[in-house]
Amino acid sequence: MSAGGGQDGASVSDEEWERFLRESAAGVPGAPKEPSARARDVTRRLREEPVRPEAWRSYEPARPRRFRGRHAAVLVAALALLAVALVPGLAGRATGWFGGADGTTDAVGAQAPESQRPTGPPAGQTPVRPTLAEPFRGSPAARWANGAAGITVPPARATGWMSTAQVAQALTRTRDFLAASNLDPGVLRGERPDRAIALVNPHQKDVQDYLSTAFTTSRVSDEKKDPLLLFSRFDPSRTRLVGDVIKTRGRLTFREGEHGALQVTADVTFVYPVVRAAAGSEEVARTIVRRETVLSWDDPGKVKTEAGTFSLDSYTVHMTNAGCRDTSGRLAPAFGAERSGAATGPEVDPYDRSTPMTERMKDADDAGCGTATRT
Template identity: 65%
Template structure:
């Protein structure tokens, strides 16, 4: 995508969007107390490199990149937010073909962190248009939203049980709207997801405005949203495989803090046709704070974005373009300076996966 590219098909222009943001950020006196800025950093570096299964070395492995973004913002007076509706259902009918991969016994939902990576499989096999998850652990994962485990709600912080259940549902809706909504995957503005973010967060709203106006390393929309360039790549079939879970606990000022840790697997083919199929894998950690409106200025039905991190495989290792850029030759561009990592290994924490704060590497994935 060219620098300064537009919204990829949204009916709202960047200029109109920025005017809306500027209008919504006008302060009002006597606002509730603003939380102070808080620094966040990863606690540990990556573990030693795990030996790769030789079966997965039958072809050039894809490049992977770890990236993180930290936004902890002040809050100012509230303003009415334009409601944007979206359906939290599965991804359907994106680009035509229906391809669900090889038959395999589905895994039980992920309710706790796994203790080991998934098996590599008995032999090296390549994905096809008919079976885009062939040879991948994701063949046993659930489809779309079904792969995101939502825990049982209980009264926490300022919320009762029903309010916590609603916060968890909306948190999953955000992940769906950010990473599974068909228009967003085709590069359109993720209006439904943005509507769930507290519009009073100046830092986040500034980031969003810059990310869709002129994406770059500091303002890259793929840090939060999965977006492809339809002129370069097309999704194979109507299924994105997912695995992960939500957890929650009481946060600052009695808020309910929800943490999402989810891996998304996208089967991709060249936009121009052909039978080459690759997979782009994105593991995301997003921390959302559902704040007490008596203590923090917020909009009903929105959360404050605390932090977000992404570990991406076969998504491009060159300069930021605002899109995930899969390589169909296996290289992915850029220089592989980081360690080899299994992108399906969810037993490794994101702190270990990402490394120390400020670290950004392009390494090699042991499989895709």
């Protein structure tokens, strides 16, 4: 209804007024009573006033504006950026307010799983020292997943001699092998990786020869027998891990291999935060190990194997801050001033997963080590 009185916005017509008078005089049941002189006077004055823009009963007093939700965030961000522009020296600290170059922070900006090879290295982080409470602080790994959750397993499909269900199982067991080789607490302390070895084809003679000798001596005389080629392990008398979280990032891919086998390639980077083993040690260092492991789940009708095991086709490792050329068969990170003297090999960003391992190894030295541009 408008301010004029009719629901359609028009005034009462002469015909309707006459009908109203006739029905009122005749006493028609339910007929409205004749409006009083005061009511008619009010009606006349309303007709003479200009029509208001508000609909009937829709008017509300103006409310003060409130900045809510994202509007408040936009205002705060705008003020912060203005401060960065006006105050020298704030630009470097602004990254700590807003997180990395992708707009996320170490605390809450968990990175999406890796589904394909990235096109470049991860954005730079605020150069801050890691602590015992935050061992991945200032590192791209702070946004990576924990443990095996950081290894992306692709959707399965029937490949070679395997059905979709068999491929799915093989992919899961491949990830289990990587976890048993590089994440198991006992293995990291130097114990024999029995769970991982149990997944390797016992009829693959060259690999079994390697596995039988890699853990029998305290010193590695032949680099081809170095247990670090496949397994991550530390010397607990020299180094201990900080907490129980290891950050990982990588993925599995697969295709049909020789003799209809399912060939799986794992390209995974592991980040280990460590301190010296001495009691009270607080300086945190990080060892970064990237592994590319290629294995085949063979057709038992064509290749001699055992159910639930695979054959190793190849394995490549690149390590930074791991004690390059150390012959102990253990990862041996350096701390503090030791690092400048221990650094060997060409510079490399250990978090850059955009470079294929074949190219990474071309740039590495003979020991497969490098000098990390960041840890």
